[in-house]
Amino acid sequence: MHADEMQKRCSIVAACRRMEPLGLSHGTSGNISVRHGNRLLITPSGVPYDSLSQEDIVSIDYDGNWQGVLAPSSEWRFHIDIMQSRKDVNAVVHGHPLYATSLAICRREIPAVHYMIAAAGGATVRCADYATFGTQALSVNVLIALRERKCCLLANHGMIATGATLDRAIWLASELENLAHQYVISLTIGQPHILSDSEIAKNIALFENYGPKKQPEDAG
Numbered sequence: 001m002h003a004d005e006m007q008k009r010c011s012i013v014a015a016c017r018r019m020e021p022l023g024l025s026h027g028t029s030g031n032i033s034v035r036h037g038n039r040l041l042i043t044p045s046g047v048p049y050d051s052l053s054q055e056d057i058v059s060i061d062y063d064g065n066w067q068g069v070l071a072p073s074s075e076w077r078f079h080i081d082i083m084q085s086r087k088d089v090n091a092v093v094h095g096h097p098l099y100a101t102s103l104a105i106c107r108r109e110i111p112a113v114h115y116m117i118a119a120a121g122g123a124t125v126r127c128a129d130y131a132t133f134g135t136q137a138l139s140v141n142v143l144i145a146l147r148e149r150k151c152c153l154l155a156n157h158g159m160i161a162t163g164a165t166l167d168r169a170i171w172l173a174s175e176l177e178n179l180a181h182q183y184v185i186s187l188t189i190g191q192p193h194i195l196s197d198s199e200i201a202k203n204i205a206l207f208e209n210y211g212p213k214k215q216p217e218d219a220g
Helices: 003-019 076-085 098-105 115-120 136-145 166-189 197-207
Strands: 031-036 039-042 058-061 091-095 151-154 158-163
Touching: 003 031, 003 039, 003 091, 003 166, 031 076, 031 166, 039 076, 076 091, 076 136, 076 158, 091 166, 098 151, 098 158, 098 166, 115 166, 115 197, 136 151, 151 166, 158 166
Parallel strands: none
Antiparallel strands: 031 039, 031 091, 039 058, 091 158, 151 158
């Protein structure tokens, strides 16, 4: 196994162990994938994260042929389809966090109640139509909900966050759950005020340069 693959496997295991403390998963729910050449590395089905090892991570190609000691997550189809359709995505995080899932159960999208929704890539976080987990129908619905977006809810199911890196996808998943929490609480207080599309467009542009920056190397 090459060092690059080993590093990616280790990063997936580490990210999985962050999921429950961040409130993104419970028990064996949720799954993570990372692009690796012309294949994906994806979490196996039904393994508790606290006992997950790098050897348990499954290698799967875009036709669904997998290699490993364990079977891949039952949601491997939408991981593959997202990676195939979105060249900007190198990692996918799926979970069942409390507030995002509660909104998904109501089949309710998240409107622009906070400027942080710009991190999702648009003025809403859409909710994908319902389909049985693990099916191609669900994958089709996910791709529709993710058009011009980096994350979405899944009706009566959970949420998906994507990223150019695994760290970025985990960060977005956590931000999505926080946004969902804020929206749910605001609905109990009264009618949330929605930011305009033009304001969200400004914030989306600002988010292109959001995040830690490296200092330029000393030319001398």
